[in-house]
Amino acid sequence: xxxxxxxxxxxxxxxxxxxxxxxxxAPDFRGKPVYDFSRCLGCSACARxxxxxxxxxxxxxxxxxxxxxxxxxxxxxxxxxxxxxxTGAIRLSEEFELAAARAEDLVVxxxxxxxxxxxxxxxxxxxxxxxxxxxxxxxxxxxxxxxLAERLRLCPRCRRGAAARSRRAGLPGGGGSR
Amino acid sequence: xxxxxxxxPEDLRAAEERLAAxxxxxxxxxxxxxxxxxxxxxxxxxxxxxxxxxxxxxxDPERLGIKIVxxxxxxxxxxxxxxxxxxxRLPALRAYRAAPDPKxxxxxxxxxxxxxxxxxxxxxxxxxxxxxxxxxFIPGCPPTPAATVYGMALALDLLHQKIRGETHxxxxxxxxxxxxxxxxxxxxxxxxxxxxxxxxxxxxxRRIARQYLEFVREGDPxxxxxxVKELVKAARDPRxxxxxxxxxxxxxxxxxxxGAEAAEGRS
Ligand code: SF4
Ligand code: SF4
Ligand code: SF4
Numbered sequence: 001x002x003x004x005x006x007x008x009x010x011x012x013x014x015x016x017x018x019x020x021x022x023x024x025x026a027p028d029f030r031g032k033p034v035y036d037f038s039r040c041l042g043c044s045a046c047a048r049x050x051x052x053x054x055x056x057x058x059x060x061x062x063x064x065x066x067x068x069x070x071x072x073x074x075x076x077x078x079x080x081x082x083x084x085x086x087t088g089a090i091r092l093s094e095e096f097e098l099a100a101a102r103a104e105d106l107v108v109x110x111x112x113x114x115x116x117x118x119x120x121x122x123x124x125x126x127x128x129x130x131x132x133x134x135x136x137x138x139x140x141x142x143x144x145x146x147x148l149a150e151r152l153r154l155c156p157r158c159r160r161g162a163a164a165r166s167r168r169a170g171l172p173g174g175g176g177s178r
Numbered sequence: 179x180x181x182x183x184x185x186x187p188e189d190l191r192a193a194e195e196r197l198a199a200x201x202x203x204x205x206x207x208x209x210x211x212x213x214x215x216x217x218x219x220x221x222x223x224x225x226x227x228x229x230x231x232x233x234x235x236x237x238d239p240e241r242l243g244i245k246i247v248x249x250x251x252x253x254x255x256x257x258x259x260x261x262x263x264x265x266x267r268l269p270a271l272r273a274y275r276a277a278p279d280p281k282x283x284x285x286x287x288x289x290x291x292x293x294x295x296x297x298x299x300x301x302x303x304x305x306x307x308x309x310x311x312x313x314x315f316i317p318g319c320p321p322t323p324a325a326t327v328y329g330m331a332l333a334l335d336l337l338h339q340k341i342r343g344e345t346h347x348x349x350x351x352x353x354x355x356x357x358x359x360x361x362x363x364x365x366x367x368x369x370x371x372x373x374x375x376x377x378x379x380x381x382x383x384r385r386i387a388r389q390y391l392e393f394v395r396e397g398d399p400x401x402x403x404x405x406v407k408e409l410v411k412a413a414r415d416p417r418x419x420x421x422x423x424x425x426x427x428x429x430x431x432x433x434x435x436x437g438a439e440a441a442e443g444r445s
Contacts, residue, residue, distance in 0.1 A: 015238045037346040052295040073291030076319035083380040099329035110346035136364040
């Protein structure tokens with residue numbers, strides 16, 4: 001009994017005051033993936049990487065809207081989305097207090113406008129993604145020529161057609177990569 | 179979201195009222211600690227381990243009046259962990275029936291909330307919600323002990339909910355997204371970023387790449403060279419020094435300052 005008491009006194013109190021005081025988390029703790037809509041391109045890299053499909057991106061070609069959504073109730077906090085995101089629009093934070101009374105509160109959605117193909121008129125890519133690609137090409141090459149700029153506004157099918165036609169006509173810009 | 183997650187506004191209102199009523203009755207009727215019974219419906223057991231970690235002296239939810247019991251007949255809170263698998267749906271229903279009213283149903287972990295990583299498995303029906311109404315969702319895979327304590331406190335109305343659903347639309351936000359490393363050639367940034375991540379993993383690698391590219395952004399090649407040498411000298415960890423030197427090699431080979439031409443020439 002005395003031995004036990006001594007042990008108790010030696011150890012002191014181990015119970016953390018949480019939830020009445022914040023609790024410290026380990027460095028690089030993988031908590032809630034926080035979404036920054038202003039930096040998202042709608043490129044869907046995160047949706048492809050996400051193992052449980054907590055993140056989904058649905059493209060509606062007719063309405064011209066790409067709907068990005070994350071369900072925190074399905075997320076396994078693996079960090080793949082953060083790893084693949086080209087702009088840092090999604091980052092794992094230290095937030096872990098995610099419990100909710102309604103499933104709807106666990107969902108974040110975003111709607112991105114898509115650009116329509118200048119050939120066939122079908123919406124084929126989020127506008128922000130195209131802008132981003134064009135800006136990156138501009139920075140790398142110094143200039144984006146008219147042929148390339150035009151090709152960027154074409155959907156993949158029309159782009160293939162355009163490349164084939166210009167090659168047959170012996171015009172410059174025949175190769176798809178130019 | 180799967181079909182089962184979609185609920186109409188009437189359902190939602192009914193669910194909220196039910197939870198409020200259950201809390202009220204719990205407070206008035208039982209006037210003692212609440213008893214928790216947990217049912218594993220087919221998860222990986224990670225959630226069980228965390229629940230028992232949460233009930234260890236470190237977090238000690240018993241000071242909030244939350245106790246674990248061994249039978250649903252004594253339970254006020256039913257915690258369902260794991261995805262709802264076919265073999266476990268009847269035991270899950272039996273536990274639900276056996277628990278006396280008023281009761282609070284908690285869906286625990288990513289699996290309990292929505293099926294989680296197993297959501298599209300052949301034997302899985304979905305989350306706990308696919309069988310009966312859920313009052314509180316505790317996401318996580320598994321939720322940490324602190325998240326568990328928070329969720330339990332939320333179920334008992336001791337704390338407020340923090341997370342809210344959000345919907346963003348593009349009106350009012352600028353269409354142009356700035357690159358991750360502004361003012362550095364994208365070709366060079368990609369190569370540095372990739373190499374750093376290959377060597378150190380995505381999180382540490384990104385941190386190192388960001389620091390390195392900050393030098394590139396600020397200074398001319400000589401200044402970059404000097405700063406990197408200083409860093410290498412100061413680095414306690416020889417591996418870190420090695421990483422910095424490897425990144426520096428890429429920068430030098432790519433033809434400073436922009437590094438654009440050479441980097442592009444080779445890619
Ligand atoms: S952390 Fe993992 S599971 Fe969660 S959204 Fe990102 S990729 Fe998906
Ligand atoms: S990877 Fe990043 S930029 Fe692309 S859709 Fe996901 S969050 Fe948006
Ligand atoms: S939520 Fe994660 S830890 Fe919990 S049972 Fe499912 S897979 Fe395992």
